[in-house]
Amino acid sequence: MYHQRVLLIVVLYISTRTNEAFELKLTSSKPIIAPNLEESLELKCELQATDPLELINGGAGNITSITVSRGDDVIASISSCGPAKTFSDHQTISVKGEVSGDSGYLQLHWTTSSTKQAGNYTCNLILETGEQAAMLNKVITIKARQPSVEELLDVITKLNEKVEMSEKEIQNLTKRVDTSENEMKNEINAAKKASKQSVEELSDIISKMNLRVNISEHQIQNLSASETMIDKKLTELDVNLRKQGMRMETGYRYCGNSDDYQWFPDEDNRRRSTFRIHFQTEFDSPPVVSFSLIYVDTTASQNQTRYWVRPDDVTTKGFNLVCDTWASSKIYQIEVFWIAFKN
Numbered sequence: 001m002y003h004q005r006v007l008l009i010v011v012l013y014i015s016t017r018t019n020e021a022f023e024l025k026l027t028s029s030k031p032i033i034a035p036n037l038e039e040s041l042e043l044k045c046e047l048q049a050t051d052p053l054e055l056i057n058g059g060a061g062n063i064t065s066i067t068v069s070r071g072d073d074v075i076a077s078i079s080s081c082g083p084a085k086t087f088s089d090h091q092t093i094s095v096k097g098e099v100s101g102d103s104g105y106l107q108l109h110w111t112t113s114s115t116k117q118a119g120n121y122t123c124n125l126i127l128e129t130g131e132q133a134a135m136l137n138k139v140i141t142i143k144a145r146q147p148s149v150e151e152l153l154d155v156i157t158k159l160n161e162k163v164e165m166s167e168k169e170i171q172n173l174t175k176r177v178d179t180s181e182n183e184m185k186n187e188i189n190a191a192k193k194a195s196k197q198s199v200e201e202l203s204d205i206i207s208k209m210n211l212r213v214n215i216s217e218h219q220i221q222n223l224s225a226s227e228t229m230i231d232k233k234l235t236e237l238d239v240n241l242r243k244q245g246m247r248m249e250t251g252y253r254y255c256g257n258s259d260d261y262q263w264f265p266d267e268d269n270r271r272r273s274t275f276r277i278h279f280q281t282e283f284d285s286p287p288v289v290s291f292s293l294i295y296v297d298t299t300a301s302q303n304q305t306r307y308w309v310r311p312d313d314v315t316t317k318g319f320n321l322v323c324d325t326w327a328s329s330k331i332y333q334i335e336v337f338w339i340a341f342k343n
Contacts, residue, residue, distance in 0.1 A: 022102070023050050026068075026123040026138035033113040034147040036237050037155055041113040043068060045123035045138065046105035061129035063104040066097065070119045078106050089116070102127070118144035149288065152241070153339055156250065157292045159233060160337050164294055247287075249279050249340045252294070255309065255323035258331035270326040278318040279340060286314045287342040295335035298325075305329055309336055
């Protein structure tokens with residue numbers, strides 16, 4: 001007597017044959033990305049009908065899942081059993097999609113792109129048709145290029161402008177909090193003097209004022225978090241530049257009031273102020289120095305405002321910041337953001 005073992009094998013037939021009436025499309029918002037430039041990137045994988053009559057005749061079948069991979073790593077997927085979800089790039093990516101019958105798509109959006117996002121992307125879509133299943137796939141390549149010095153300087157300038165705006169907004173919100181607290185105190189004192197006001201009315205005043213203070217403090221916290229994020233991006237940018245054999249330093253300087261400038265009466269009443277800027281760490285060779293103006297306060301003569309801000313005598317240890325004005329123009333204050341950059 002012996003025991004007969006029976007092995008039941010269930011085979012799901014996977015066909016790579018694509019239904020000619022339908023096409024799987026994988027598109028990108030840009031074929032080439034430049035890391036560290038705060039650029040976004042978007043990919044979309046979608047099943048589209050090439051023959052409208054196929055939709056009337058019953059369509060292609062039912063989409064089971066859509067998956068997007070970069071190399072061997074699965075980035076995101078969606079299925080008929082669950083919503084779109086990510087498996088990689090969690091800090092910079094968001095996904096959305098929909099699967100319904102023979103209609104479906106998966107869309108990936110990166111808020112910023114880096115060298116990590118470069119590579120070969122593959123979209124795999126499984127389509128069930130009766131007892132069979134067809135696997136459709138599409139491949140697209142995203143390339144990375146080296147950003148130019150001008151592009152990097154532009155990103156750094158914009159990030160610093162955001163920091164300046166955040167700091168000013170925090171100052172304004174802080175003033176609003178202080179004002180709200182003072183108003184709350186004044187209303188409480190006024191309520192104490194009004195003998196007809198009930199305890200409930202006083203409590204209501206306090207609750208409303210506390211709500212205003214809490215909202216302002218919450219806005220300050222959000223702005224502080226935003227400023228911290230910008231500082232982190234600047235630090236990451238500096239680290240990435242150093243990895244690529246580059247280096248930068250940044251800083252701020254005020255030109256001051258033109259009444260205190262050196263006067264050159266023979267040069268169209270030109271007035272000039274010169275400041276020596278010293279780098280924190282010496283460069284290997286003289287860097288490129290670029291400026292952007294953060295704040296300008298001047299008077300105009302005949303609707304003309306004259307000023308000239310420029311670097312001079314750039315060495316490995318520092319440079320001169322030169323501020324000029326001439327004719328009848330007057331400068332009250334100019335704030336300069338400078339960047340020293342070396343390949």
